[in-house]
Amino acid sequence: MHALQIVATVVAWLAFVAAVVMAARAVRHFVRLFRVGAADPDRFTDKGRRTGTMLREILGHTRMLKWTRIGVAHWFVMVAFGALIFTLVEAHGEVSNPRFHWPLFGGWAVYGLVMELIAGLCWLGISFLIVTRWINLPRWKSRSRFLGSTAWQAYYVEWTVFTICASIFAIRAFKVAAGDFPYPTWATPLSHGLGALFSGLSESTALNLVTVAALVKILVSWIWFIVISLNLTMGVAWHRFLAFFNIFFKRNADGAVALGPLRPMMSGGKPLDFEEADPEKDPFGVSQVEQFTWKGLLDFSTCTECGRCQSQCPAWNTGKPLSPKLMIMSLRDHAHAKAPYLMAGGGKDAAGEETATQEQLAGVDALALAEADRPLIGGPDDNGIIDPDVLWSCTTCGACVEQCPVDIEHVDHIVDMRRYQVLIESSFPTEAGVMLRNLENKGNPWGANPNTREDWTKSLDFEIPRVGSDEAADFEYLYWVGCAGAFDDRAKKTAKAVATLLHEAGVKFAILGEGETCTGDPARRMGNEFLFQMMAQQNVETLNEAFEGREGKAQRKIVASCPHCFNTLGREYPQVGGEYSVVHHTQLLADLVAAGKLTPVTPVDGGVTFHDPCYLGRHNRVFAPPREVLGAVADARASQVGSTGDGAAADGGGVTEMSRFAERSFCCGAGGARMWMEERIGKRINIERVEEARSTGAKTLAVACPFCMTMMSDGVNATKPDGVDAEQDVEVVDVATVLLRSLGDGARG
Structure with missing residues (x-):
């Protein structure tokens, strides 16, 4: 063994030991932090279904593939992250012996082909993700989904993956140049092509370069583990491990997102019985980060900062201070900063009294103690973690939960914080108090x-x-x-x-x-x-x-x-x-229409677009029935066109869809009790949605919710073009009204 191989071997194994020690400490920290959270026993039911859901979502990338190109690229990187562990082990052998190959299957052409495909596609995938991030940087897009994300961490992770893939092909290319590569050209064409570029190297030089490339791969890999172990809030890295658990423990074992019904208030892992509840002992909502369940704390740490929730949030898109991503990041950073205090036994009971003794907190650093004194909800003057305007901007539309690739349950967390503000602090928008009375x-x-x-x-x-x-x-x-x-x-x-x-x-x-x-x-x-x-x-x-x-x-x-x-x-x-x-x-x-008990006969002129109500669509997955009714009306139009001999074509499918519809539909702004609160910040959400509806050119805006009816009607009135009479403008009507009109005068009440 030459001096180069000796030094490289020592450095490689020192890096490995340091990484393992640091990673073990980090895992211990996470476990201790999550155990601080409130009990949530329902997460342990149906383990078989939960396992199936986790495997389906991760291996099938069912959430990520909603964004097809990004999802495909991410899938290649995800597969490589697990599969390329073989090449990392191989690199540890190559630093001391550049001719090293896996025993038994190390020279098998199929193994060479599989690793070539995985590394090559990962290289392409991570390159695409790097370019995509650069194109969507906040400097180019004012409402970028990456606004507020920790840019250096994301780029560090991405360039680490890029460098590892490059190192793999460098090792292979130098082995080809040294004449010591056991795989045929058909199985490893990229490696052979790159190796041809170094064909002029001597055998010893090429083998030394194998050692150097292997050492680079090892150092880049293990230093990455050390860096993330020193940065426990680095969700863009830690989600690679925590996402398995976060998906497994999601609210619904069958894989459904955490929408529809809200979870009841909990105390000690059981629904709170208000007849027996004691505000001095039982938590009424969440006022301290440790009062979130352990699943909530896991949620916060799993956030990848990808901003998909932010890009879909109606509040964020209309200039409100709420970003689901930034809210989760704030809770995550606060939880980890407060962790030393909590792990020492610190905390406050339901009455706000400290639960730890001075002796228990004696060794806690000053920063953690200061973090413990910060209120969870409060404006800048209060040094609060979450601004009240953030909390009350939410329409509970569920777009954030629908889009999150790691199943974070934003709406549940927001409502839990609202519960404390309403029930204990009596702090909420004034006009909403009128509604409650x-x-x-x-x-x-x-x-x-x-x-x-x-x-x-x-x-x-x-x-x-x-x-x-x-x-x-x-x-x-x-x-x-x-x-x-x-x-x-x-x-x-x-x-x-x-x-x-x-x-x-x-x-x-x-x-x-x-x-x-x-x-x-x-x-x-x-x-x-x-x-x-x-x-x-x-x-x-x-x-x-x-x-x-x-x-x-x-x-x-x-x-x-x-x-x-x-x-x-x-x-x-x-x-x-x-x-x-x-x-x-x-x-x-x-x-009833499908059964022939109601038969549309009269067309609706001017085209129809449909606004999906959040609590009908995203929350309850009812997307087709309203469109089936509108489609039946369109079929009546098509029949009339055919019978009159008019050459005009009927509207295909019955509905002219807006750019955001079904799962990605944009909220009207009324959900989450926002119907009874003033919208004082930014652009009105209903205006944004009506402008989108107008862009379709349809003269009828069909809705299926009374709240949507009010918000869309007000939006149409507020955006009526100059010189256009109300009768000639877009009309907002319920799907039922569209159908009733299509039945003819004889069917009207």
């Missing part, structure tokens, strides 16, 4: 007289049976009108259209009338879990009485016009003992 006193967010809940039915030319009457004895569906349908003038039109369509189709349905009250959705999204629980339990009692004698969920059918009611009744009421089969009115109407 209306819910408590009148049972609806508008504060309307509950005795007028049935007034919308007076203009109909048929009677709607009330639950409990003889006429409603054999109803099939309970029509949950919702507060908007009962009290908001625009939403009343939708309620009338739905009732008329059900009547025309011969569906037996009934309403609760004055017995109906708000589901509690706005209270829960705002953070008032106590009020939600109270309203939910009242409604469950009412509904169970309405369905008395009907056993089983399938016999307890509800149709709802509001996606928020649809989500709450069907997916959150089971948390308080209410099991019902709930459909949205567009689902039922689509079934």
Whole structure:
């Protein structure tokens, strides 16, 4: 062994030992930090399904491939990260013996081919990712998804991968030049091609260069582990390890994203019982970072800073201070800075009192103690971690959760922080307080007289049976009108259209009338879990009485016009003992059209575009039914075009889609109780969405939610072009109204 090989071997193994020691310390830190978080036992259920979900998401890259080119490139890099460990072990042999090959399969052409493909495609993939990051740098794009990300860390990781791939091919090329490469040209064409460039080297020089290239590969690899072990908040690196666990422990074992129902408030790993809860002992929401569950702390550390959540967030895209990415990064940095204090036993109980003794905290450094004194929620003057404007800008639309490639549960964390602010601090936007008082006193967010809940039915030319009457004895569906349908003038039109369509189709349905009250959705999204629980339990009692004698969920059918009611009744009421089969009115109407019970005959002029409500689409995966209804109307148009001999083509598919639709649909701005809060910062979200709808050229903007109806209508009025009459402008109507108009005058109520 020459001196070069001796020195290289010593350096390589010293780097290996240092990396292993540092990485072990880092892993120990993570484990201790996560154990500080609150209990969350539900994450350990269905281990088999969770394993399948994890393997499917990681090996299949199901989340990343939503962004196809980036996803493909990332998949090549991910595969290489695991597979190229063989070449790292091989490099340790090559620093001391440049002729080293794996025993048994080291000279097998298939092995050479596989490593060639993996390294080559990884090299291409990481190069593409580097260029993509550069093109999307904040210096070029003011609202870049990388704005706020730690640039040096990302580039360090990417160039490390690039250098490792380059080192692999350098080793192979020098072996080719030395005449000691066992793989045929057909299996390793790139290695042979590069080796030809060094054909003039002597054998000894080429072998020495093999040692040097192997040492470079080893040092780059193990120094990377040392660097990330010294930077525990380096999510762009640590997600390579933590993502396996974060995906495995995601909320839903079947792989569904953490949307739809909110998790109940928890204490000691169990849902909080408000009748027995003690604010002095039980956490009411989250006021300290350690009060997040251990899964929450894992979420924060797993963030890759890729900014996909940020790029899709309606608040961020309209100039609000909320960036889901920056919020998660702030919580991550705070958690790790506070970790020495927490691991020493520090912390505060529900009453805000310190739980550790002075002796326990004696060895904690001053920076960690200072971090422990920072409030979780507070403005710059309070030195808070999360600004209140960040917290209250969220519409809970779920775009961040939908796009996150490592399954971070942003909405749950935001609502948990809101819960503390509302229930303990009584700190929330003033106008939202009016809404809460209306819910408590009148049972609806508008504060309307509950005795007028049935007034919308007076203009109909048929009677709607009330639950409990003889006429409603054999109803099939309970029509949950919702507060908007009962009290908001625009939403009343939708309620009338739905009732008329059900009547025309011969569906037996009934309403609760004055017995109906708000589901509690706005209270829960705002953070008032106590009020939600109270309203939910009242409604469950009412509904169970309405369905008395009907056993089983399938016999307890509800149709709802509001996606928020649809989500709450069907997916959150089971948390308080209410099991019902709930459909949205567009689902039922689509079934009735498909069954031939409703047949559109009249076209809608000017084209139709559809706005996906967040709580119908992303939260509950109902994308097709509204489009099926609109498509049936388009088919009626096509039939009319054919029968009249007009050469004009019908609109393909029935809907002219906006640039952002379905899973990537842009919020109207009303969710998360934002319907009852003023939008004082940045551009109004509904204006942004209406401008997108106008760009399609469609004259009808179809919606399927009363909140969306209000926001889109206001947006259309605010952006009406000069010289255009309201009658000639874009019209905002519910899908049910579009269908009713298409049936002809004879079917209208």
